[in-house]
Amino acid sequence: MLEGRYRIDAPIARGGMSMVFRGTDTRLDRPVAIKVMDPKFAGDPQFLTRFEFEARAVAKLKHPSLVAVYDQGIDGEYPFLIMELVEGGTLRELLRERGPMPPHAVRAVAEPVLRAIGTAHDAGLVHRDVKPENVLISDAGEVKIADFGLVRAVAAANTTSASVILGTAAYLSPEQVTTGTADARSDVYSFGLLIFELLTGRVPFTGDNSLSVAYQRVENDVPPPSQFIGGVPPEFDELVATATSRDPAQRFADAHQMAAELQSIAMALNLPPYRVPAPRDSAEHLSESYHTGDAHHPGERPATPNPAFAPPIPAPDRQPQHTRVVTAPRPRAEEYTSSHSPAPLSNPFVAEDNRSRRTGLMWVGIVTALTLLVGIGGWWLGVGRYTAVPPIAGMDSERAVAVLQEAGFETELRQKASDTIPVGGVVGTDPSAGSRVTKSSTVAVLISNGKPRVPDINPGDQISEVNQAIRDAGLQPIDSGEAPSTAPKGSLARVEPAPGTVLPMGAQVKVYRSKGSQPVNVPDVRGMSTEDAAAALAGAGLVVRDTRVQFDKGVEGDKAIGTDPAVGATLQSGDSVTLIVSNAVKVPNVMGQSVGNARSKLQQLGLQVEVKSITDSNSSLVIGQVPGISSNVEAGSTVTLTALP
Numbered sequence: 001m002l003e004g005r006y007r008i009d010a011p012i013a014r015g016g017m018s019m020v021f022r023g024t025d026t027r028l029d030r031p032v033a034i035k036v037m038d039p040k041f042a043g044d045p046q047f048l049t050r051f052e053f054e055a056r057a058v059a060k061l062k063h064p065s066l067v068a069v070y071d072q073g074i075d076g077e078y079p080f081l082i083m084e085l086v087e088g089g090t091l092r093e094l095l096r097e098r099g100p101m102p103p104h105a106v107r108a109v110a111e112p113v114l115r116a117i118g119t120a121h122d123a124g125l126v127h128r129d130v131k132p133e134n135v136l137i138s139d140a141g142e143v144k145i146a147d148f149g150l151v152r153a154v155a156a157a158n159t160t161s162a163s164v165i166l167g168t169a170a171y172l173s174p175e176q177v178t179t180g181t182a183d184a185r186s187d188v189y190s191f192g193l194l195i196f197e198l199l200t201g202r203v204p205f206t207g208d209n210s211l212s213v214a215y216q217r218v219e220n221d222v223p224p225p226s227q228f229i230g231g232v233p234p235e236f237d238e239l240v241a242t243a244t245s246r247d248p249a250q251r252f253a254d255a256h257q258m259a260a261e262l263q264s265i266a267m268a269l270n271l272p273p274y275r276v277p278a279p280r281d282s283a284e285h286l287s288e289s290y291h292t293g294d295a296h297h298p299g300e301r302p303a304t305p306n307p308a309f310a311p312p313i314p315a316p317d318r319q320p321q322h323t324r325v326v327t328a329p330r331p332r333a334e335e336y337t338s339s340h341s342p343a344p345l346s347n348p349f350v351a352e353d354n355r356s357r358r359t360g361l362m363w364v365g366i367v368t369a370l371t372l373l374v375g376i377g378g379w380w381l382g383v384g385r386y387t388a389v390p391p392i393a394g395m396d397s398e399r400a401v402a403v404l405q406e407a408g409f410e411t412e413l414r415q416k417a418s419d420t421i422p423v424g425g426v427v428g429t430d431p432s433a434g435s436r437v438t439k440s441s442t443v444a445v446l447i448s449n450g451k452p453r454v455p456d457i458n459p460g461d462q463i464s465e466v467n468q469a470i471r472d473a474g475l476q477p478i479d480s481g482e483a484p485s486t487a488p489k490g491s492l493a494r495v496e497p498a499p500g501t502v503l504p505m506g507a508q509v510k511v512y513r514s515k516g517s518q519p520v521n522v523p524d525v526r527g528m529s530t531e532d533a534a535a536a537l538a539g540a541g542l543v544v545r546d547t548r549v550q551f552d553k554g555v556e557g558d559k560a561i562g563t564d565p566a567v568g569a570t571l572q573s574g575d576s577v578t579l580i581v582s583n584a585v586k587v588p589n590v591m592g593q594s595v596g597n598a599r600s601k602l603q604q605l606g607l608q609v610e611v612k613s614i615t616d617s618n619s620s621l622v623i624g625q626v627p628g629i630s631s632n633v634e635a636g637s638t639v640t641l642t643a644l645p
Helices: 045-060 091-098 103-122 150-155 174-178 184-200 210-219 234-243 255-269 283-292 357-384 397-406 463-472 530-539 595-604
Strands: 006-014 018-025 030-037 069-075 078-084 088-090 135-138 143-145 386-388 410-416 426-430 436-438 442-448 476-483 492-496 508-514 519-521 543-550 560-564 570-572 576-582 608-613 621-626 638-644
Touching (some): 006 030, 006 283, 088 091, 088 283, 091 135, 091 184, 103 135, 103 184, 103 255, 174 184, 174 210, 184 234, 184 255, 397 410, 397 442, 410 463, 463 476, 530 560, 530 576
Parallel strands (some): 543 576, 608 638
Antiparallel strands (some): 018 030, 088 135, 135 143, 386 436, 519 570, 560 576
16 A cells, blocks of 8 residues: 555556556545656655656646546655556557557557647646557557656766656667757657657667667667558658658657648548557556466457447548558458458359369369468468467465466566565566567566675676676676776677665666776876775776785875886786885874873884984974974984974
8 A cells, every 4th residue: 555545456557767567546435557766766855856856747738638647645755646546558569469550550559649648738847758568459449658757867866867868768869868858859759759650660770778879869860661661651661760860950840740741641531530449458458467367378368349449431432552561470350450351262163164163163272272271371470370468477486386377377486675665575577567479488487586796606607697787787787898807709708886785676786798808008196095996996907906005204194106017018908917006104294292201102113213403302393393293204213303391
């Protein structure tokens, strides 16, 4: 229960900074969606202030395609947001189930969402994270946009590194990548990428990591969707090109303007109305079945065919262009209904030479049987042997294993860090919930082993294994380039922070690849603190094997005198050096003090004391000292004091 009012019933989805649950407002007895933020934000006043401000701003907006915000607050270490529960699924889940969309379906998804975002733009709000995961489709065919303002709230947090690019890398605008700024035209850019993905089933840019993906669009234009899939009308290519112009001034001014252009294109192409179907095997549907205790194999969820999903057949003289979906064969219930009515087939078997009707029927039967065999085989190879991984986050391990086995999977247990799920609880699965994998394959149940810490990895380990170990620890590996090392070239040189360091969930760990042994010159570390000298040597690719102390009157105690081998010597990266540290004692100022106090202070530093005075009294005042103030001397040296009387 949150604040004694909102009951958490079942998990729906997990992101990098929050988790979404199905819940119940016990005061009003209505179902709600509960987004619980990472506990690291609970102690951040800047985040909480922005979080409350954004929630208030979005709650004032009124549009049927905006997910309503009901309440926000913080319960202990959990900031939370109470929202309308959209019973259905996400656009991402629909794309996974059915693949690319024809233009009439793209229009049915995009236009209401653009109108909703335009309403927010009118109020001065920017979404900043437009992506398929944030577009929700209800079982009634409603399309809604969620998560307004959360990116800006996280950006305001002190716990967020200034180097982190906020938003989803695949959908960021060039200005969000380069300067971190965003306005209504940034949402337009992201929506242009979303339409590209709806038409083609893929994003325009891919790469090894999120930064490389994000920076590609700074230098490259988004290609036309028709380059990747046939049947895309030129008008949609132009729509995407305008929305994704690298120059914000060349884009649509806001979502309203883009929606108006999409409406004009739909009228010019005579695109028919379409009711968008909700994904069948969505995380929300599965969370409902787990909440009610009716968990079952995802493929067995009853589906009620709805004729409203199919668009009306246009008149013969109004044939719209549409995307030809080139995918693996699927059963008809899994395809988007084409906007064309099939042309009647001519019968080649009714011969003018009076061939018998029986022969014709036999051939029709043969062709039909072969078509069914090929169709069934294609369906099995492309779809039938796959099933979705159900969500199990938050369950205990026994229940999670039972749910996966009931869905037809083999299971294994694996440890994964979490700062929200208690030790021993289930964090999730690998592959993640909603992924479609072959039946009877093995799915790992990820068990929480507590707060994330940098895993125990060593120089020479394979980079792919290191990155996976860091991800399994709940952290984010960042490729930080090459560094000198004795480890084999291309393997791990080092990580920062060091192994064993405890970090917040999702924190970055820099991974340096070894470029092999390289000639390096010993740097000059004279006068540096011991820590700084060791860091300078490590940065040069050298290892401090030993530390030796010696006297040097020109260097203060506990600071570096030099190295062995000496500065400028040429070594190989990974070689060891000895750091030489000064053990000099700095003579303090004892002028004007009593002989007794001066003697005590000097002796505590390991120095001998000789007093020149007319009277041998500890109460005499010191009027001179040799060596002078702040001189560096060896331990055990004699300091001569002159005193009166």
